Structures are given as structure tokens and as C-alpha cells.
Amino acid sequence: MNKALAGRVAVAGVGTTRYGKLPEYDAYDLGVWALKAALDDCDLGFGDIDGLIINRIPDYQRFGEITGINPRYTTITPGQGRFSGICIQTAVAVIAAGLAETVALVYGNNGRSAGDQYGGASDAYGSGGAGLWFPYGMTSPGAFHALMMRRHMEQYGTTTDQLGAIAMAFRGHAALNPDAVMRTPFTLEEYRAARFICEPLRLLDYCLINDGGVAMILTTAERARDLGKPPAYIRGFGQAAEFAGSTFPPEDFWRGPMQKVANDVYAMAGAGPRDMDALMIYDNFTPTVLFSLEGFGFCPVGESGPFVADGKLALGRALPTNTSGGHLSESYMQGWALNVEAVRQVRGECGARQVADAALVQYMTAAPVITSMIYGRDPQ
């Protein structure tokens, strides 16, 4: 990573739609809704956008046509959650290279109303060969993570109650977030009583499926300082992929690529895990939170279960994580809303769920493509 880029690009504006079931809006509509909110957030208009990065919305040209945006730079990415981090890093590179100055990143997801299942005949997880395993009943990203969790349990003695501690902490945060879809706290007994979907994972270990949209406006740090809201500086970023053999769960729970990304992102930010005031961890399923904590060095290998069991990830505790409620309880916006929450935390906008004096917040995702960003309240 080019350390000279630390703090040079900032998030100027963020926008989110309502979350839930919004059948009257398609993915384009949700994207426009979110983009209007993001532009309002930083006092910019559609004419100020000169870079456009589209995710999950089917077609970039159609999106530009319905919004009247004629950018200098355009791209579109597949609708997989790993691409939120990739898109944000692309925007940083585009801005640093001068290909565009003010980049709109727009995401729209009508998966709930469209009946997305993430398993069965429509299963598109992984690298596209899933149909080969359907005859054995093998399908869904949930099952992939269940296989990983089973190995973690057998190797390290991790328990499903420890997953319950993660789910309970995030639901507790969602209870403080008026935008969250699932806001009713539950007990460990209620967690244990939830039905298994793919054992060892229960319903409460799975992310939600809901409709919504998210947009972010990124620009140079200089320009961001002149806009409507305090900039959230991108202080560090890193990315690494592990594609070889990735039809199957990684033997190391993605620790290898995560350690590479951790080295890059912390070196760039001039900070380490202990300096983070809050974490936003891509929680498609509760086990990825464990894998991420180990991979990024928040706890020793194999000890993530006991690490989270006492509620350490809850607000007011040592390591507030997914303060919005995350994908498990706020909204399944495939990483986008977690990045927005990181921005809102460093701005101090989170109300009842605000982390006191949040200066550095880290986003990370454990998947075949690992990404991480560190957002800072201050440029250095």
C-alpha cells in the first residue's frame, strides 16, 4: 500500500433508505433514494458527481440515464458482499489518480421483495460451480459457513453459545437503532431455542434478507473539508484474495489473507488493533466474526470463542462491534451499511448507540476477498 495515501481521501456524504420490505421500489429506485440522501448529507448535487461506482443494481448505464449523471469514470461490480470494500478502495484509487474527484458509490438491494433465497437452484455463492453439489443437498453460503464453524468447534472447542453471545450483542445494538429491522433483544435461552437452518448454525446466526439502498460520496480530503459534514478520513486500506480451492472452505479460516490485509491496513493507518474504538465486521453469519477477530489479531488463533463469550463486543465494553446491529439485526446491505455506520460513528452521529470519542473505526470482511478500511475522525 502507498502510505502517502493515508487520510488523503474522505467520505463526505452517506445516505441510507428505510430498511425492510419495500416492494414498490426496485434496486434502481433504492439506489436513487440512497444517493439523494447522501448528496443532501454533504450539500452536493447530482451535477457534482464525476465518478460512478454501481454495486448490485443491474445496469450502470440505466442508472446514469435515470439520474442524469454523466461521469468521467464509471464501473459496476457483482452483487456479492465482498464488493462493498472493493468498491470503496477503487474509489480511493480513482480519486488519488485524478480519474474523478467526487465519486458516488451506489448500492440497491431488493432481495427481500424479489424472493432471494441464497440456496437451492438459484444458489450463486462462490465461483459458479455449485450445481455439481446440489445432488447431495449441498447448497447455500450458510452451509459453507456451517462447515467452517464445525471445524473450528472441533479444533478449538468453540461453542454455539459463543456464537449466541455475538448475535445477542448485535441485537442489543439494533435495539438502540431506529433504522434496524430486528430490534427485540433475546436471551441465550431464546438463542438456543431458535431453529437450526444448517447445523451448527441457527436462524439467529444468519444475516437478514431485506430491501434497502446505501450510497456514499467520496472525494479528496481537501474538498471534503468544505462540504456539509465533517469528513471521515480513509486512514488505511488493504485487500487480499484467496481464490485457489475456494469452492471449499479455507483450511486456515482465511487467516493467511487476513494477516496480509491487517499488516497493510495497520501500517498505513499507523495504528493497531488496540487503537480501534469500534469495529464493523462483515457478519453474513456469526462465525465470520470469530474468524475476523483471529485473522486481524484481536485475539490469539483459536481463542475467539472465549474472547466474545462475555459480551466484549457490546457497546460500553472493550470492543464495540457492529453498533448498528450489523447484517444480523440492522439490515443486510452487504457491507455498505457497516461502512456507513463507521462514518457515522467517527462523526459522532449515532445517538443512543454512539461510541464515546470514536476516533478510529475499522471495517473488515472475511471472505474469498478480504478487505479492510480504517476510518478516522482526524486526517492523521
Next chain:
Amino acid sequence: MSDYAKPLPPDDPANRPFWDGAKRGVLMLQRCLDCGRHRFPAARYCVQCHGERSEWVATTGAGIVESYCTFHRAYWPAFARDVPYDVVQVRLDEGVRLFSNLVGVSRERIQSGMRVRACFDPVTPGVTLVKFAPAE
């Protein structure tokens, strides 16, 4: 006509030697003629040396269970009668991984690291699935 309602493997010509082998009770894998690495599903080029020359070879079908999970939800109606059912992740001795089902063992006895051997389940006149049983 078979009344078998579960999904069948995609009829990919490149993988036919695997499924033809299963019908004969043999687990076949593609093997790189340049570096010797085995692979499945079929690919034109070797992931290790990127060589293009390959052959299909018979294997012993021996491997270990690396992990397993239990489906309580049926993603296809035809699996509704089976839930809860188990899926195992097997690593063959040749290094190739497969998802499959274990037969001839109760759920309580499934564990990671157990040795297994391929067995063959003719589910339709045209298709035999490769499953696994505990190795003797």
C-alpha cells in the same frame, strides 16, 4: 421415466468420465500429465502448473472427512423427507475435495478426520452419485 425428483449433476461433457466411472463403481479424477496433480471438476488447464495435457485415472476412492453439517431446511421439495440430513466435506488421498453424503453410519458417529471410502448410489438409470462410507 424415473420419478427421482432431486437435482441431478449438470450434464457437462467435460465431467462425463467422472460420472461414467461412477456407474462402473470407480472414482475417476482428471490428472495433469505434466505435474501429476489430480483435479475435479474437469478443467482444461492445471491450476498448479497450467499445463494443458491431462488424462482421467481411476483412484481408490479413499479419503477423510474434513467437516460436516446438518441441513434442517430443505432448499428443494425433494429433500423435505430427508431433513435433517448431513453433508460431508471429503478430501480424497489425491488432494481433491468433494461435497457428498455419508452412508452406513449414524449421525452421532460422524466426525472430522474419519477415514472414508467412495461408494456408489445409482439414483436413476443414467446417474450414479458418488457417496462415502466409513473405511473398514
